[in-house]
Amino acid sequence: MAARFEPGDPVLVRADEKPGHVRTPGYVKGKTGRVEEVLGVFEDPEILAYGGSGPPEKPLYKVSFRQTDLWERYAGSANDALYVDIYEHWLEPAREEAR
């Protein structure tokens, strides 16, 4: 499966409230980050966890966020970052200026 995003792309994490074995942490939902790396393609844990076979495989991305974008009262340096590995179906293209 071809990856839709490439390193450097700004991405918005979908704010869906989806039940089940979702691996997208709630605190990045609705937040904008940047693709750092395409980590590969993996079987979908949201299907695997319920006895499904996994395909279609999903590209997985390492996405970086500025800590100050995530937490209003972040106590640390403005350069501090948080990295989360997010499957493609949770990401949408974001506007460049957001990052």
Add this chain to the structure above:
Amino acid sequence: MSDAHYDDGHTPGHSHDGVKPSTEARYYAGRIRAIEALLVDKGVLAKEDVRRQIEYMEARTPANGARMVARAWVNPEYKALLLSDTKAAAQELGIDASGLVEFVTLENTPEVHNLVVCTLCSCYPRAILGVPPDWYKSFDYRSRAVDGPRAVMREFGLEIPEDVRVAVHDSSADVRYMVLPMRPPGTESMGEDELAGLVTRDCLIGASIPRSVE
């Protein structure tokens, strides 16, 4: 912060042996035993499989990670392999990390300090380091490591200077992370085994850094 802040009563340099399981843990332990008994009854797995898996897990310890770090400190080629292909680097030291999940090693530098957490459960490079410490699985660590990593590390006795970027890695998917700490000053004359002795489990998570013994 109080010493009791971590739900297992963690304090830096304090061992966790003999921590009493919570009521909740006892409930889940009982439930797991019931499920295990059913799986054995129905022939899905044998007691032998369970025993073998426990032995496999118990054979893996943070000492594996410490050996990998020490080798990387003394051997630039090995360091390059560790950073580009952690599974192959483990294999080279006889550590079998084959399996579905990927392993990535994060390098600490004078510019960036890495800290690993799994906010959703307790993802950890078990095939290399064994089982994670209890504090790593605590709700307190899992929530505070992302929104206040510097305060959390301070509670471990680690003050990260303001001009060093803190990079927190929330490993909740298919990749497991291990930290390659910086070699401490004053260790130039040390051999690989002695160096490995400086690398504690917490250093491999990023909650601590190796310190040369004075």
